[in-house]
Amino acid sequence: MSAEQRVRRPLSADSPARRPLSAGSRVLAPFSRRAARVLERRVYGAYVVLRCADPDGPRPRAGQFYMLAARRWGGGDGERPFLPRAFSVLRSGADHERAFLIEDVGPGTHRLCELQAGEDLLLVGPLGLGFGAPEDARRPLLVGGGVGIAPLAIWQDELGGASALVGFRDAPRAEGARLLADARVATDDGSVGHRGLVTDLLREELDGDAHATVYACGPPAMLESVRVLCAARETPAQLALESGMACGFGACFGCVVPTRRGYIRLCVDGPVVDAAELETAMVAGMGH
Amino acid sequence: MSAEQRVRRPLSADSPARRPLSAGSRVLAPFSRRAARVLERRVYGAYVVLRCADPDGPRPRAGQFYMLAARRWGGGDGERPFLPRAFSVLRSGADHERAFLIEDVGPGTHRLCELQAGEDLLLVGPLGLGFGAPEDARRPLLVGGGVGIAPLAIWQDELGGASALVGFRDAPRAEGARLLADARVATDDGSVGHRGLVTDLLREELDGDAHATVYACGPPAMLESVRVLCAARETPAQLALESGMACGFGACFGCVVPTRRGYIRLCVDGPVVDAAELETAMVAGMGH
Amino acid sequence: MNAHAAATPTELSGIELAHPIINGSGTFDAIAARRVFGDALIGQFPFAAFVSKTVTVAPREGNPPPRLWETPGGLINSIGLPNKGLRRYLAEDLPELAALPVPLIVNVMGFTGDEVVELVSAFSVRDEVAALELNVSCPNVETGLVMGADPGEVTALLRRVRPLTEKPLIVKLTPNATDVVAVARAAQDAGASAVSLINTIRGMALDPRTGHPWLGGTTGGVSGPAVRAVALAQVHAVARGVGIPIVAMGGVQNGRDALDLIMAGATVVAVGTESFRDPAAGTRISRELAALCENSSISRHGTPLNC
Amino acid sequence: MNAHAAATPTELSGIELAHPIINGSGTFDAIAARRVFGDALIGQFPFAAFVSKTVTVAPREGNPPPRLWETPGGLINSIGLPNKGLRRYLAEDLPELAALPVPLIVNVMGFTGDEVVELVSAFSVRDEVAALELNVSCPNVETGLVMGADPGEVTALLRRVRPLTEKPLIVKLTPNATDVVAVARAAQDAGASAVSLINTIRGMALDPRTGHPWLGGTTGGVSGPAVRAVALAQVHAVARGVGIPIVAMGGVQNGRDALDLIMAGATVVAVGTESFRDPAAGTRISRELAALCENSSISRHGTPLNC
């Protein structure tokens, strides 16, 4: 934790006199892109986990993300990728190790999934605002869908444990559940755990005891269900959203999502957003 | 030799009623780009030789070339390569094996030099007109510079032997001499063989006996010296030229070189050209 | 994706096409390709029509080399319209091209109105020719204006040549114009049967060793995937501005790219630079397009797609 | 290549710059970057001047998302000029930006002549501002013409605002014009201190799932390496048409690309999209440029290069 800096700043620059949109905080990123050696590439069903060494980077907060690329970026499907891609940190081990969970859904993730131990990840980060601690002694409840489990794994580590509900499309993806401790699993096709949506499990949990803070990450439709379920029960929820990003550090204004207070740049004012700030978690252009 | 077709055609299409610019002939190429598995990657000093299996392609003529690319083409230096690159066939073994000699001089050759056994070369060819047999019982004399030795190796094979004079910049490149039988070597720095130019050796040979047909391939300045030396002695010479190519099959009109009869498209009316057709072998935009 | 989906026959200004993929002018030489690939070229001809390289009245050598420069995802060419000129083209090439198994579209360019009249008149009477494409991206030697960038120039030109032929006249627009839609509308109003776009975008490269312009022609035109998004925007805008068919091109590499242009309003899609990477790219693209259309619920303005 | 070559100080219309690399408007937000990277941003500021994102009179939310689409070697953006508007920019951002270790160039855009007058007048009296850049790539709401594509519009605009300030006025040209040189010449003749180019090239993408326009703003602008060759051609042409300094940009990724633009006639080079890939790209590029200049025998018109 040596080189680590933790700062809490209001959104002074572009929203002075506003309370932040997220309870989370950020760790500053080194100012440049750096190479992080891949130490291990491991397959979890449909997902790849890359563990890498980042000796020059600080320890990130849970919920923060990195912009990742590889050498010989480009030249894939449709002559892409060109820009780096955003990935939540999955885990932050000792000795400046970071892990990322990647699903191959297009030319950028495809290239990253090809990387082998010994090759370099090019990274900028940690970026964005992470999760904030639960308030009022509420129990943390993690709800993840697909690759959305990534930020929940490191958050579960930091919290020293938390119940986790996770949903996947099918059995190969449900292998990802192994990345969380004691997760209850739902699959669309019923091949593993509950047959149906992870939000079925969430409803059950909240109906049992709504005194929780929900931390959720996953596809837009899932997050929207989480938002509605929590709003109905006045359960606070912190949602880690996704949107298309070119830069990840506020430079391009491309990653905006609508909130009750107007557009925010998700990369600097998110990706974790208080559910209460959103009218909807359905973000245009997201989800595959 | 099964699938092979040999045809001799005049340049009917664009130069009717003209004698061809080269004594050479062509073998038709299959009409599409195909994948050829790399069987072996071998390093000769500064050069890489890729041997590949081309079961669907005909046996090429010496002096013909192929347009080569790789999967994940692109994404190299300067966001290139994009177009395929031209390479003379170095050797054509039994069982539809072809070999290419590659020097890493830019993003395209760099990517090709990375290929390992088991990966695919994407190729179109054989293309262009190859070398023609020596006339008047003249002895064949091969003169190569750098990667220009490639078409001479297969020609030496086909001729069943021929004297070869080869020049290189330095010792690592002079390793390429091993690809020819009994070659006399010159290096710019004198580290191997004669210190100086391969054209010094050629002058010596021709001064001894000018009754030869010279086959030469190499950098423009070398070819120009060969042309001048041969012209002075009325020794016929067939020069395998280079020019920047986008397509290799006459589609783009980009590869023209000036001849005494105007511009020719080197990819369909060359790359082997009778030296007598040239005012100069210095082609704009060629050579590194 | 069904790689063997049946190609959908298409019609362009009365010309029947087996599928919607043709070549871009100057990016495929069927006569040279026949020398290289033999009769396989005829048996597996990759395009539903063949578009010739630009023919001019006088023979042209073209620009001095170097003529090519590779860019990120693209290519700059400064070829300079080499061709044997009208007379020899009629005598030598037309008979050979008539042997192709697809309709022939001849692309012509004149440096004056009189030259265009001569070209159109000459091809108008040749049965081998299914349609004419007018390349108007050159400067008018009389007015100095680039013909294809100025609606008034295009109107004046078409008024002269439209009455000279009953064959379809396709006007090939230049993308190097402030208002491409205005030019397309002028072409339509003066009787063009269709418009084609985009031609190459003006670009340049320097020799890294000298810092001087690399290309023999100083500047050249950019093509390939690098220009695809620009092509799509121009096709989309022109489709909303005119009612005549559109032949769309610019960076098409696969069936998805072709479908995008069709969704944006094209009737026919042309492939240029991608053929340099694979001579049979046209066949692959037409198959991919057919498979996408078969499996897709996408339709344009509620009507089934022409693909 | 000497990676530690000394950067060459440069001067742009009287503004001293430590080296010739600055940022393109709208591609770097120094205030947001400070939140992300902390004081390292100030200590290692990558540009020799900071150019603000376009400021308009009224606050703007910008276009609805999605705003980005990746293309081969490039990016289409349809950001829509979100900004807090003149009043809040003056009150909140200007003081923060004054803390940067480099000169500040404020980029402004008005939808009417009156708006441009208001913007120029307001910044003219602020000492924090070293120069103004006029973004004229919007349509004039009165005439409907895109201001920056029409020499007459540019002349009229500059005639009004040039007298209002003693600060350098840089006119940012749009590449979506038939004759960029004519517009640059009009800017020069009406008193522009410099011109900057290229802005993004109009482009478009369709949602592969629906076939409808992907971008919330329907069309957007292409930037990045894909446009580099086009930028070089326009800079080269403008440099031959005007005598005022040129701030050149478009796809610059490394020192070689920057040197090309300088060889073509630029005084200063701006980096945009490449900063998205590496926030410190400006520093790397200025070092690479210095090393190339030191080791190179290249000179422009026989005089040593400004790099």
Ligand SMILES: Cc1cc2nc3c(=O)[nH]c(=O)nc-3n(C[C@H](O)[C@H](O)[C@H](O)COP(=O)(O)OP(=O)(O)OC[C@H]3O[C@@H](n4cnc5c(N)ncnc54)[C@H](O)[C@@H]3O)c2cc1C
């Ligand atoms: C903060 C954050 C954290 C994330 N964390 C993770 C994580 O931990 N693990 C993980 O696997 N993913 C994560 N993602 C998602 C990941 O960034 C995307 O899956 C990735 O960017 C996809 O890139 P690609 O090149 O593989 O696919 P793309 O081709 O970019 O496709 C992805 C989607 O983009 C759209 N698209 C298609 N073509 C284009 C185009 N040409 N240009 C732009 N968009 C296009 C489509 O909607 C498509 O479904 C995260 C995203 C964000 C914003």
Ligand SMILES: Cc1cc2nc3c(=O)[nH]c(=O)nc-3n(C[C@H](O)[C@H](O)[C@H](O)COP(=O)(O)OP(=O)(O)OC[C@H]3O[C@@H](n4cnc5c(N)ncnc54)[C@H](O)[C@@H]3O)c2cc1C
């Ligand atoms: C018929 C023929 C046969 C050949 N046979 C062989 C062979 O057997 N072995 C072999 O090693 N080579 C051979 N070559 C040469 C080989 O094709 C080139 O070395 C190769 O194309 C270089 O590609 P690159 O991407 O590595 O380098 P590039 O970057 O393309 O550089 C090669 C040269 O192109 C120029 N250049 C630089 N940048 C660009 C750019 N952006 N666009 C276009 N040009 C640029 C420069 O002059 C540079 O020196 C042959 C060429 C021809 C025409």
Ligand SMILES: Cc1cc2nc3c(=O)[nH]c(=O)nc-3n(C[C@H](O)[C@H](O)[C@H](O)COP(=O)(O)O)c2cc1C
């Ligand atoms: C090498 C080359 C030569 C071309 N020659 C011509 C020509 O002679 N006439 C013409 O109208 N267009 C010509 N074009 C333009 C193409 O027909 C096409 O409009 C353009 O290349 C865009 O398509 P693409 O990106 O698929 O190549 C040429 C393009 C290239 C690359």
Ligand SMILES: Cc1cc2nc3c(=O)[nH]c(=O)nc-3n(C[C@H](O)[C@H](O)[C@H](O)COP(=O)(O)O)c2cc1C
């Ligand atoms: C996301 C994005 C936002 C931009 N916003 C502005 C802007 O607000 N004002 C402006 O004048 N130019 C704007 N530009 C244009 C850039 O300043 C620059 O002219 C262009 O991107 C070309 O440079 P590049 O290829 O290096 O990015 C923007 C470009 C991008 C990519």
Ligand code: FES
């Ligand atoms: S990704 Fe560029 S501002 Fe957020």
Ligand code: FES
């Ligand atoms: S390389 Fe295209 S015509 Fe020769």
